[in-house]
Amino acid sequence: MAAMFNPLSFETLKTFMAEKGFVFVPSNTEATFERRNHNDDQLVVVVYSSCRSNGGTVRGCGKDAIRVALVADLKNGRRIGLAHARRVNRCGETADILERLCERMRDMYALANEMAKGPRCVCGAPRYVDTGRCVRKCA
């Protein structure tokens, strides 16, 4: 039996994210939450809520999923995607959804920690943990 789609109120999500130290970034399209890594503030974990800031959903029912990504805000103002976690489907109990979301956030934050602890490229940008390449692809 397929799990039931859970509309998960935006207020519930917002409260949960604030508890986890994420800052709410309102948007006309899709509201996001962000948390900068404490070792390197270029590295940011972003949670795409699949909700509009007013609480409406962006995508259709059942297609809604919360996504978690790690991005880098480079010194030149560009933002680039580094990695993303598996989608968090909005199915089942609210507590279970939030637990899965928390796991993904922890994974991305742990990756950011690893990158933050590693050596920087000469350009100042972090390097990928697996390949050692600069995230700006310059070296």
Ligand SMILES: [Zn+2]
């Ligand atoms: Zn570089």
